[in-house]
Amino acid sequence: MRIARFTFNPFSENTYLLYDETMECVIIDPGMTDEDEDSILFSFIKDEKLRPVKVLNTHCHIDHILGNASSCNAFEIKLYAHEKELQMLERAGAASLMWNVPYRESPLPHHYIQEGEQIRFGNTLLDILFTPGHAPGHVVFVQHQEKVILGGDVLFKGSVGRVDLPGCNAADLVSSIQHKLYTLADDYVVYPGHGPETTIGDEKRNNVFVRSDWSGL
C-alpha cells in the first residue's frame, strides 16, 4: 500500500491518498478549499493513473471536509463517515462563515462507518476504530499489515487533538488514545490530520498530554 500526503487550506490539514497495486484508492479527509488545491490532488491521481473509489472522513470538522464535494463529484464516488458526525457536517456552512473559509457543500454520507467493520479498496482492508473526544464521531483507519494508522485529529507528534471546540470531550479523547491507539504495537506509524508522522511508541514515551502509565481520568 502507498500513502500520499497533501497539505491544504489555511488550517494546514493533511489530506491522504491510500492506494495499492490495483491502482484503486481512497481519499481521506479531502481539505481542498478551491479549484487550485483540487488540481494538485486530481493531477496526482491522474498522473499515477489511480482510481478513487471512496471518500472517507475521520471526522467532519470544516478543515477536513472542504474537498468532499469536489472529490465526490470529480470521481462520482460516495462519502463515508460516522453517524455521530452528521450534525457537524450539517453545520459546516455556519462553521465556514465563522472560520472565513469558502465552502462547497459536502454531500451527506452514503454509508455510516462503524467500529468493527472493514473498508476495502483494491486488495487492501482498513479496520475502523471509534475514537471520540476531539469530535463525537471520530474514527481512525488502521491497516494492520502495513502497520499504519490514518489518525485524523486524535494523536499528533508530541500533542493531541484540541478539546475546546463544541462536541469535544477531553476524557473521551484520553480514553480513545489509551484504550484504542495505545493498544497497537509501538512500530505502528500514525499519519495525523496535521503535522508530521509519528509512531505509537514515540508518543507513548514522549507525549506529555497522554501518558501510557496513567490509570486514566
Ligand SMILES: [Zn+2]
Ligand atoms: Zn478536527
